[in-house]
Amino acid sequence: MLAHAWYVLMASSAAVQPVTLPESQVTPAPVSEPTPTGQETSGDVVVTARRRVERVQDVPIAMSVIGGEDIEKTGAFTVNRLQQQQPSLQFYSSNPRNSAINIRGLGAPFGLTNDGIEQGVGFYVDGVYIGRIGASTFDFVDVDRVEVLRGPQGTLYGKNTTAGALNITTRLPSFTPEARIELSGGNYNFVQAKGSVSGPLTDTLALRLSTSATTRKGTIYNVTSDEYLHRQRNLGLRGQLLWKATDVLDLTLSGDFNVQSPDCCVQYYARVGTTQRAANRQYAALAAAFNYKPPSFDPFDRVTDLDASINSRQEIGGVSLVANWDVGPATLTSVSAWRYWDWQPQNDRDFTGLPVTTVSQNPSQQKQISQEIRLASNGKNTLDYTVGAFFFKQTIDTQGSQVQGPAASRYLLNPGNVPVGATGCATTTANACNPAVLNGLTSTNTISFDNTSFAVFGKLNWEAGTGFHIQPGLRVNYDKKSGSYLSVVTTGTGSTTLNSDQSATLAPQSYAPKFSAWNVSGDITLSYDFDRDIHGYATYSKSFKSGGINLSGLPLNAAGTGVDLSTQTVKPEKVDAYELGLKTQFFDRKATLNLAGFWTEVRDYQATVNNGQLTVIRGYLANAGKVRSRGFEFDSSFRPSKRVNFYVNGAYTDATYERFTNAPCPPELSGGTVTTGTPGPAGVAGQLSPVACNISGQRLPGISKWSFSYGGEYNVPVGESGGQVYVGYDGNYRSRFSSNPSPSAYTWIEGYSLSNFRAGYRKDDFNLFGWVRNAFDQNYFELLSTQSGSTGLIVGQPGDPRTYGLTISKSF
Known part of the structure; x- marks a missing residue:
């Protein structure tokens, strides 16, 4: 039985189950040849990456696949956990939005989300493009497989994807009655329940209902509220109705509802670094002025004193209709969808127990409709093709607010020229010594966004000679974006008349950016089948990511008299990507080794940048001149016997700013009086600061040069019943990476490795196993951030500590 469950993956650790699709949707997939023993060999993973069903090893795309059963046994039930098994995938989240x-290393700017930009990595569920990446923080519900495609995919997918795509496929309704239940429990009061049921309603109608619910106590204790933060509370519901209208026409109607209400996500004291701000305005002096200190200076004590409410509630749902009509030589597919997203957050944006910023949140609601139509040739012909058209309409409405508290005046304003070490103000009339100046200062932001996108795309696969394929692709795309940003600022008494300190803290803003453009892009792949199990390919892609508009506030102009309107739009990214790949299998497909080398250059790279101005506490968008990401990847999996399997995957990624001469400066070169002349030394208080910094040649944030995943499983048969006792291990490593848009000595996250173990008993459709994640209780940060205003405070979001538990599942 285990031999049937093992399928070698090109780039994943895991066993993947065969894909079952309606007959009219399937291009027949190759089947394994039997071994001399009569058992099936490995290697028959089938995917739909190219919008047709194919063996993963035959697809000339760098991609990874992980099956639903492997997701369940390894606990990789979110994208955040999935990245631990995919070295080229990075996922960052300071909260779901x-x-x-x-x-x-490419896709979306590292930092806080700006509504006005596109994702560089497409996120799809059952063929539907998801416009809000917050959906990726939910637990997977009844997933059949996850495909991770690396590199531009604009000629195959509805929405242009310059860095890759994450394609999630759920299990379809079955005409054979079936049910499955899974229960898990662990420390931190972790409880997770999953269930699904499917079967026929009539000879042509089948239904599938699925659910997943997760709760867990938080891992970080807040002494102020006497509660644990980073709590999990997720619920997902999905229903699907499959109608086989005729032998050549089927329709699948799907609906889902998902809600999260976690007390997350928190960042708190990690360390302090000296900026160029005056000494009496650095974090140490400010904390002394309030006789304040955090409850612990060790962030891995997992204790904080945040004094504002914390929540990251979001609700996501929608309906879709997928139709597949086999017209003989081709299959016509239609994917129609409507989706919504409702985000209701609460944050402590000063990251301390002081009432500096008592409210900072951006509740937001999105609605989207999308329509994709594709025509894909059936069978395996000398000339195969996929052509399609895609329409996407998105609206977002956001109601932002930021309120300053009674500690804001002293914390944010200049107290004057006081002696080093003094905690008071130079004069009793200084605004910094008057809490009423900023207490209650409120910015109420009304933000709207309208995004329309239309594209036609296509890709050919011409077998020019035996085993030699030429595969050109083309995309024509139109994007139109418009928005408005209105910020009304009132004092604590309700007045809109502001003094200079108040307007420098929260500036009234009103602007209405617009962007529209046509783009033509394409790719060409040359591939050659050296034999049945050795395939090579070379690809060149010329792609783009649509231009964007800034919808999180704009920085002040050089004179400080108003906002800099030249920053309200950002130019499109222009991408040139080159890739060489080799896919191989050996020993009757019991071993797989795949290699890929890539070189990607991005001109006008869209970066989220921060500066010392409080008026743009969330950062804003800018174009870096040029970015380059290059490297190589290898994916290997082995099954020397039916008792043992193991895998090793790795990636080397050299991602740098090739040209970024006007970048925002890191904290050690920020906070002082700005000069166009010679700035002072970095990390010394009271020095002159540069207007901008040249960070050309420095590392992109969020990307490790080296990352690996590795693991395996060993089983022993038990008696004559067909049962097995097994043990499994999954580990991963990533080297140090920068956690600031401009690399800073204060925000490097050191490399770390995580180890996960499992052991259990399984027989037929029953499985019982215990598990330990982060078994050696590794202390590591997921993110480090700087406190706005160049105070030198560095805050962090730690990764989960060691967790353990038990899972039991049964299929019927």
């Missing part, structure tokens, strides 16, 4: 999926 501020999440990013990157591949090879």
Whole structure:
């Protein structure tokens, strides 16, 4: 039985189950030849990466696949956990809205989300493009497989994807009655329940209902509220109705509802670094002025004193209709979808127990409709093709607010020229000594965004000679974006008349950016089948990511008299990507080794940047001149016997700013009086600061040069019943990476490795196992950030500590 469950993956650790699709949707996939023993060999993973069903090893794309059963046994039930098994995948999330999926270091800017930009990595569920990346923080519900495609995919997918795509496929309704239940429990009061049921309603109608619910106590204790933060509370529901209208036409109607209400996500004291701000305005002096200190100076004590409410509630749902019509030589597919997203956050944006910023949140609501139509040739012909058209309409409405508290005046304003070490103000009339100046200062932001996108795309696969394929692709795309940003600022008494200190802290702003453009892009792949199990390919892609608009506030102009309107839009990214790959299998497909080398250059790279101005506490968008990501990847899996399997995957990624001469400066070169002349030394208080910094040649944030995943499983049969006792291990390592848009000595996250173990008993459709994640209780940060205003405070979001538990599952 285990031999049937093992399928070698090109780039994943895991066993993947065969894909079952309606007959009219399937291009027949190759089947394994039997071994001399009569058992099936490995190697028959089938995927739909190219919008047709194919063996993964035959697809000339760098991609990884992980099956639903492997997701369940390894606990990789979110994208955040999935990245631990995929070295080229990066996922960052300071909360669900501020999440990013990157591949090879590219995709979305590192930092807080700005509504006006596109994702560089497409996120798809059952063929539907998801416009809000917050959906990726939910637990997977009844997933059949996850495909991770690396590199531009604009000629195959509805929405242009310059860095890759994450393609999630759920299990379809079955005409054979079936049910499955899974229960897990662990420390931190972790409880997770998953269930699904499927079967026929009539001879042509089948239904599938699925659910997943997760709760867990938080891992970080807040002494102020006497509660644990980073709590999990997730619920997901999905229903699917499959109608086989005729032998050549089927329709699948799907609906889902998902809600999260976690007390997350928190960042708190990690360390302090000296900026160029005056000494009496650095964090140490400010804390002394309030006789304040955090409850612990060790962030891995996992204790904080945040004094504002913390929550990251989000609700996501929608409906879709997928139709597949086999017209003989081709299959016509239609994917229609409507989706919504409702985000209701609460944050402590000063990251301390002081009432500096008592409210900072951006509740937001999105609605989207999308329509994709594709025509894909059936069978395996000398000339195969996929052509399609895609329409996407998105609206977002955001109601932002920021309120300063009674500690804001002293914390944010200049107290005057006081002696070093003094905690008071130079004069009793200084605004910094008057809490009423900023207490209650409120910015109420009304933000709207309208995004329309239309594209036609296509890709050919011409077998020019035996085993030699030429595969050109083309995409024509139109994007139109418009938005408005209105910020009304009132004092604590309700007045809109502001003094200079108040307007420098929260500046009234009103602007209405617009962007529209046509783009033509394409790719060409040359591939050659050296034999049945050795395939090579070379690809060149010329792609783009649509231009964007800034919808999180703009920085002040050089004179400080108003906002800099030249920053309200950002130019499109222009991408040139080159890739060489080799896919191989050996020993009757019991061993797989795949190699890929890549070189990607991005001109006008869209970066989220921060500066010392409080008026743009969330950062804003800018174009870096040029970015380059290059490296190589290898993926290997082995099955020397039916008792043992193991895998090793790795990636080397050299991702740098090739040209970024006007970048925002890191904290050690910020906070002082700005000069166009010679700035003072970095990390010395009271020095002159440069207007901008040249960070050309420095590392992109969020990407490790080296990353690996590795593991395996060993089993022993038990008696004559067909049962097995097994042990498994999954580990990963990533080297140090920068956690600031401009690399800073204060925000490097050191490399770390994580180890996960499991051991259990399984027989037929029953499985019982214990598990330990982060078994050696590794202390590591997921993110480090700087406190706005160049105080020198560095705050962090730690990764999960060691967790353990038990899982039991049964299929019927």
